[in-house]
Amino acid sequence: MKHEILESIKLAGDVKKLNKEQLEGLCAELRDEIIEKVSETGGHLASNLGAVELTVALHYVFDSPNEPIIWDVGHQCYSHKILTGRDITGIRTEGGLSGFPKSSESEHDLFVAGHASTSISAALGIAEAKKISGDGNSVVAMVGDGACSGGMIYEALNNAGRSGTNLVVVLNDNEMSISPNVGAMAKYLANIRSKEGYFRFKDKMEHFLLGIPAIGKGIFNILRHIKTFFKDYFYSSNTFEHFGFTYLGPVDGHDIQMLIRTLHRAQSIKRPVLVHINTVKGKGYGPAEKNPSKFHGVAPFDKETGELKKESGDSFSSAFGRTICRLAEKDDKICAITAAMADGTGLREFSERFRDRFFDVGIAEEHAMTFAAGLSAGGMKPVFAVYSTFLQRVYDQILHDASIEPKHVVIGIDRAGIVGGDGETHQGTFDIPILTTIPGTTIYCPSDYAELEKDLEAAFDSEGVQAVRYPRDCEKAVPEKFTAEYGDFDYFEGNSDCLIVAYGRLFIEAAFAANETGASVLKIGKVFPLEHKLIEIAKKYKNIFFFEESVEFGSIAEHFGNELSKSGFDGNYKIHCVSGFVPHMKVENAMKKHGLDRESMINAVKETLK
């Protein structure tokens, strides 16, 4: 397909110059471009295809960046990137664009996204700042229906609704029903409301009444009350209206003219308005429409057939899922919880085999954690499977609800350590520092599947908060003489005064490095709390090297070093950790960059031995 219209779009405003037919053509070209480029690099496909017309309409109506569009999560921003002059070739790979909004890429990405349910809070902040500065422009928050299971959305709606601020929330509803009321009745209301005359009249009347000094506001309020009474009496009102929003919708998210008309109306209302858009995930690409879940976040694929170029093999996630199923067969108190990540965390099989003991709570990590503590208080043995980056959201729920009065909760921390293509918003390098601050927490870090199994068994057999963390990867082979016995730690003595301390998948790299340099290796399996024996062993060495996929402050290396110092250690130690946020790049490249790969380990030891 030729991209003639797309090539004419150089600036965000260029979309406004197109006529009706050209707009339709633009959408087709955008779809083609997205399918083409995502098939090469992988990325978020289905959600982006669903949001094509909506994004074109947004840029047609609103004047970004003066009227900024704030994306929630950011799984649907590829069209936005293209329409604001960016080339998505190589997106999510080193040197290419980020798969998420990123302010260093463009002034049209005013606010970061990656974690769910933050957009309305951020957009409201920007809108209030505009109000204070006397800037009458709208701010748009673009939210998917999935993000509406997150509590921050309600905290923000609750504040926005009463603020009267110029905020347009666009709800891109592609699957989940938010509330039973967003059904037949809501459509009926939308039918009345989206008639232009209704809004014009209402808007003019409000302006007229509010313009009358002293009395105007009073009359307006009385009329509003009467109207509300009748509306409530004769029609249903929906949850968004209870929060003080004007509700428009639902609108067919693939009818670009209807979208433009509705968004124009939303723009003119000048107070909090929610526009409800129905879209089809994967729209316009057969394989993705048929299987939107598979094409949500996808690896490179053949665009003609929709076949993945490389089928995903075994992984720590699937080993986790397998193990939990095996344990749940024998122990009917084991329950599993996920926050909308049944597939990603390997819990699909569990969800089918143990339906009564499986809980997908939606994107609601805070609730998930406290709910798990509740299950424990009720006598169950819950495991909450969660990506490391999202565990950041439940610090207080672990501390307050599971630690002060200890609850036996197992946390399966997936995507721990360096993660890869998602970049800064999806790091696995903060969970160790935050968990170690919480009294009574135990942390395991297996280096292969067999150890993961053993750690999960230990976690279910213990008490209190038990965290087992593992990377996105599949396991790798270790040199034979470094075969671990999966104790709380394994110690491999070399022939020099150098000791490498490592855990998880970095143990494999450490073993190879030790093989080449003669250094000893201390593999920690239970990384927290640290056993005193570890300090005793390490103290005997002159040079200790810590390698760890964590930020340094609060790392195991820091705790270990501190214990060493307190115990009178008089050698040297060096900490190799992750500094700052790792941008989107291959894991192996990031490892190199942060000095955590095999070569860096070898060099560090050799340098010292010189």
Added chain:
Amino acid sequence: MKHEILESIKLAGDVKKLNKEQLEGLCAELRDEIIEKVSETGGHLASNLGAVELTVALHYVFDSPNEPIIWDVGHQCYSHKILTGRDITGIRTEGGLSGFPKSSESEHDLFVAGHASTSISAALGIAEAKKISGDGNSVVAMVGDGACSGGMIYEALNNAGRSGTNLVVVLNDNEMSISPNVGAMAKYLANIRSKEGYFRFKDKMEHFLLGIPAIGKGIFNILRHIKTFFKDYFYSSNTFEHFGFTYLGPVDGHDIQMLIRTLHRAQSIKRPVLVHINTVKGKGYGPAEKNPSKFHGVAPFDKETGELKKESGDSFSSAFGRTICRLAEKDDKICAITAAMADGTGLREFSERFRDRFFDVGIAEEHAMTFAAGLSAGGMKPVFAVYSTFLQRVYDQILHDASIEPKHVVIGIDRAGIVGGDGETHQGTFDIPILTTIPGTTIYCPSDYAELEKDLEAAFDSEGVQAVRYPRDCEKAVPEKFTAEYGDFDYFEGNSDCLIVAYGRLFIEAAFAANETGASVLKIGKVFPLEHKLIEIAKKYKNIFFFEESVEFGSIAEHFGNELSKSGFDGNYKIHCVSGFVPHMKVENAMKKHGLDRESMINAVKETLK
């Protein structure tokens, strides 16, 4: 007043034996007891007085602990403590009861409370555990309306509503309107619904229909749809019903017979039900009814007049509020945000003088932080004033929304360090460890008001996340020769090889200890990131003593010690930190217990010098 009925209550179930008049008498005696005891020790008064009838009715209807009552926040649990056989004399003081639910006190406190909006999540977990175990008992979550501004409530409602689980949410509404719809129409509906016949009929019909194999469920669903359609068409439905709850109410929370009838109905429904209760905060005690805000959490007072025995004087909080006002006069970009703590954080004056730039978002810390980041993205200079213990709830919002793409947000962290009477759920000892993991964060810790002013000025003049943390206390005088110049650090040289490192209010104690022992003192003002110069100074000493109101893992002492070790320091250092959770006790006693008071410092130095 004689407490004859109260004295007959030994076990939770004893309430069930009372007749109508005795129940009313019991309520009067409970009020008298609560006023009497709280006037002596201080505590939460107004909310407890409002919940007297409701608590009696709960224990009359439900069979605690088989039907457990899970309290949200816990500000209203004093009657519950008394009715379950506990004596509240000396509550919140060492040796007395905790002011919050505490499982080690009683089997009737199944789940911890202190932070808001957690109860429905916990109760749902317990209810699901009961369901899995085949236990048909109800679980009750008791929520105040204030907690309904917290997003976790919605996450939990969203999950509970669709679960069909046997859960009773009691909404104790004493002030705030949850939604416009909980008004005239809702009352009208309550009127219909609370007629016993309606429920009996509905319940029986459902059972009858669901009992017919194969077809029954189909007919039931059709009937339900027709009913919902008509109800939605003719009556308003409210937000709770949108979430799938059966809604009962509103009910007069001081009419004990009505409460009992409604709770009986709720208990019989056997699926998620929300009972909406209207109560009067401070009910039955004139001074508290007149000024419920003053009597929410109160110091000891004269129960005849309602006068506080000691007027609260100046504090770091009021110094903070004063300074923010002074700075906001000169800089119209300064905005202030609180999560329902305008008084506690000293922002009352700001809220009155700078209305357009003041935002009270309700108990919604997550939103508050991301909203602040949004204000910053819009060009404002926001300060979010929050207690240290509640900052735990926004770890991800700081990291994801304010740090990945740095936003200039000032955080005023009140109640930092050891706090006192509230106990384990209100600690100020975790903020340093979590903040130091977040790249780009700056932390100041002033030791007096003048330094607080200087730190806030510096924070507004800088970039990125700027945290200024201070205790609940008022400032204390320091020996003259230790008068600080408020640099990033101040160094006071003594005449021994001992160095005390401290910051914040512990600097004052360190100064006194140094005065007596001849030790040197290194006072850190900007505690993070640590300046290299600090390490250079400390390295000269043979013995270093860190004293810090923080847990040890992730403390400044640990980071400092680590830097010392890496720099080749060959002396000794000792870290004195807070271990675990500090229970309710006077701050000065807790300081002693954790070795952080003046005497402990003197002894530590003298011990070493020996």
